[in-house]
Amino acid sequence: MSTTDVAVPTTGVRTAAPATTRPRRFGRRVREATLGYAMVLPSLLIFGAFIIYPFLKNFYLGLYRNPPFPNLPKKYIGFEQYQDVLTSTDFYNSVKVTFVFALLTVPAGIALGLALAVLAHQRLKGIGIYRTIFSSTVATSVAVASVIFGTLMNPLVGLLPWLGLDPRPPILENPSWALTAVAVTTIWQNLGLSFILMSSGLQSIPDEMLEAAEVDGAGAWSRFRSVTLPLLSPTLFFAAVVGTIFAFQSFGQIDLLTRGGPIDRTNVLTYFVYTELRERNNPGTAAVLAIALFAITLVLTLIQMRVLEKRVFYGR
């Protein structure tokens, strides 16, 4: 039956229509739902195998204490291990180091990326060369970045002796400076991505809006503060959230430059998980730490979305 038949206001057709269309509509809904689930299934399988199952398994591992000697059975202790790990001094230190590391890397990374993007957002000859240079670190692996900065900070062949400064104690072994040194490496490595994000954000701001502000009498700083920054807020927000998650997941540069030292001053949560698992062979503790890292990242992201997103302007 066509839709025209249903729409015609004659009594016979009107009463007949629902009786015949209902089963058909139901059948169509079932078919559409089946097709929908079939299409989602591959993603669900992948998520299930690589995200949901490992997460649940991790939670399960955290309930068992590992034996002090190999080949002994592990012991179920419930949430006792969670309590032990999450109230330990090592955990507090690691959380503190992770937060400081994020505070050192995320705002500075965004600010530098934005500064370079503003500099490169000019109609000048050869500006493409600068854009390529500024974004080049996006193609640099964390290992390469670590080797470069490890060499620069080397007390024998690095930058300090070349500048005539005393390299002792070596920066990466100096408890006061090691975390900053790793943060600088991270900022440099993430600068390309930050630059690309900010550049694309700047390009999405219509030139006319900035020109209008200029004719309205706004100086360069006023235009930046009153027009550019608010219109860039979705990009800044995205960069802050993603940058924080990246900072909380940093591992490679810690492993290659400081291995969590000196005296745990760079022992971020991911590295703490790694040492518990690989060096102390303690999957239970590592599992608890991994769950804690997940929870902290989740809560922090939610807070960012609640607090920062209020200042984000999406509409045009």
Add this chain to the structure above:
Amino acid sequence: MGRVGFKGVTKRFGDVTAVDDLTLEITDQEFLVLLGPSGCGKSTALRMIAGLDEPTEGVIEIGDREVTDVEAKDRDVAMVFQSYALYPHMSVRRNIEFPLRSRRVAHDERDRRVAEAAGILGLGDLLNRKPAQLSGGQRQRVALARAIVRRPEAFLMDEPLSNLDAKLRVQTRAELVELHRRLATTIVYVTHDQVEAMTMGDRIAILNEGALQQVGAPQAVYEKPANLFVARFIGNPPMNTVTGKVLAGAAGQVRVIAIPGGEIPVTEAVGAAIARLGLDEVIVGVRSEHLRVGAGGPIEATVSVIESLGHERHVFCRLADGQPVIVRQPADEPPPPEQAPARLTVEKVEMVHLFDPNTELRIDGAQ
């Protein structure tokens, strides 16, 4: 004083000359329309007044001072953009007061001037809304309010009506003219729409390929186009133009131009000018309202299509060689039969425009 002056201004973008040696004086409180087709350089000229583009050569003056090297923010002009360029994250109030904040106007004075501008443009109830919550017409009013709140030396308007629907455009056109009278400030208005130019401007400056073609009062430009480009650009439907042969009389005087299917008379003065120029051919132009179509007349033609606009008709004809000619006919006259031969008459000999085919300049009896 809100005069604006271009003195030998040229603007090049690489190899492209956008504005070519423009010299133009816009007097205080004048409503001048820069008119021309897309890419003719009119927006570039406006942007150079605003300080958004820098001239390659020449001088720009606003009021009593040369502003060629003055930054846009220090020029004391206000601009309404085609897209309105409202700040989407700010409320209507913040948008309107933005130029005052930029100039550090005191809070009380700011409030008073925002209320005044909003009152003039009927935005009083919309001050707390964001631009996204406004209609096209309302956004346009906010852009205007943001411009007038400053009380600048001159307003610059870059096709501000082009994003409005046809009905609103007609209404806003009249409101802008009223606003100009009320504010008594210089307005430089850019448009490609000749109806806007004709209805709004005190004077029109017509540009083509970066060069100024003619400046004058709308009616004067319409009645005496300086060259073929202006003749064809101004007027809707455009002026009918055909190439005609000059027929010289026994004593060498020219009184008639032969066109396909007939002859068109010219005044004695124009005939003398043609004879002076020694032309064998001229381009003849007649506006559609100066032609009559009927059973009698000196020019043979065929009526092809008739468009009725209610108050008048556009009768599309073809001359003997197939060239198209449009005749405007009042609706109260009987329409000619379609797809049938007809004859055309020029109402008055003074209504015939003639152009030199080599220079495309108007041939005037006064020359």
